[in-house]
Amino acid sequence: MTDSPTARELWLRPYHPAPEDGDLTLVCFPHAGGSASYFRPLADALAGVAEVLPVQYPGRQDRRAEPPLTSVPRLADEIVAVLRSLPPRRLVLFGHSMGACVAFEVARRIERDSSHDSHDLRGLIASGRTAPPTLRDTKVRFMDDDAVIAEIRRLNGTDDRLLLDDDVIRMIMPAIRGDYLAVESYRYEPGPPLRCPVSVLVGDDDPQVTLAEAEEWREHTKGDFRLRAFPGGHFYLAEQQDRVVRALAEDLARFR
Template sequence: MTATSLPAGGGRTLPLDHPGPWLRRYHGAPARAAATLVCFPHAGGSASFYYPYSEVLSARYDVLAVQYPGRQDRHREPCAESVAELARTLAAELAARVPADRPLAFFGHSMGAVVGFETARALERLGTGPTPDLFLASGRRAPALSRDDGIHRLADRALLAELQRLGGTDVRMLEDPELFQLVMPTIRADFKAVETYVPEDGARVRCPVVALIGDADPRVTAEQAAAWRDHTAADFSLRVFPGGHFYLADRQREVIATITAHVDPLKA
């Protein structure tokens, strides 16, 4: 799994089933799915980042991965300009498409953590559909600690160097000038959306929150991740894994065990 996603047809089988343009279901859901698990990608990422997780977890859950505009099969669409814009649209999509008769869990990595958080809050405000019973926030400092690090304003090569520092991008694939020009605007737009994100004072979700990070993440400390406890009205826990910002690529088995340990006890 890499941070940067190829256009459609670039290394992944197209989805088996995709309920609308915003959601991808790569593997069929079990007849009696124990829960719906919605996964939100990082900046520059796509739904296919979660393909390996879907491959394992779809044996017990209905796994849906979010596809932001501006990448893969949506590469001709303009990227969203803000986290709020993404959250509003995704809340409406999920309210219309996710069944309310089973538990609902969100997993978001990096940018996906704040998009998932604000989508959960938008669903709670809607009050017309399911709301998350659990939120897993990965690789991201708490919303109240959000800041603009100026990454989206860097020159292309400096931005690429930052991605390389995070360790999730195979920069060799961006040595192709055509591919580089195709992918970089999406990465830049995503970083702008997340770096200009400012949560409301006291923003919380009603469900429990689990924060997950790598112990060598250059972007998030354990203390910053632990501050997610201030963004839930329910229980909070923190899990630290060996690894950097993309620890979940190398620690798939442990992360899946953490997900199932928290999702399985949820009751409809």
């Protein structure tokens, strides 16, 4: 009999040991339908720069027996609780698409409760997402499976070969639907801007967010703000992996 995994083991996936010469941790939040393994290439590339902890949401891969969480605030609450179980460290949060919403809400909670939190939030990196108050409800949660698959193909978020496999579709569809319900029902609650710096990354041909919309993240921090655009669409991260790694390394150095 094996011991049940801890909450930390369920939610956080350290693909490499943390560097011995620092306590800087990059926490990575996936897009709708995504998983921790999406960030494996970034974790490999940044292994010597910072500890990289991709988040594994419920309802996918080894957590597919669990029901997905269909609320961004609920996801944020769960993840904050797990992060607080870690030894004190400097944190940078990096989220792509839906993950940017979750990372933003995690950042708000850490800063709101900073007097009771042992972690030092050094920065937020938001990718491929409009600023929190901007609502772009694509209503994917109401679509049938074929239309959901067509939307994913339009954004190039999943290998098309996987979407031709009925077994794979049945396996991943509950997580995809749960995530879209979470992100499409998310509503920003007004509050003070973050104190930490915010860096925004976006594809210059992203159908989900314009450069002007990405610029609106500036209103959500009292700290430094930086916006960088990359050639490509919503999943420019895969197309521009080397450039994205360099940008993340620059931000991590800047946030130290």
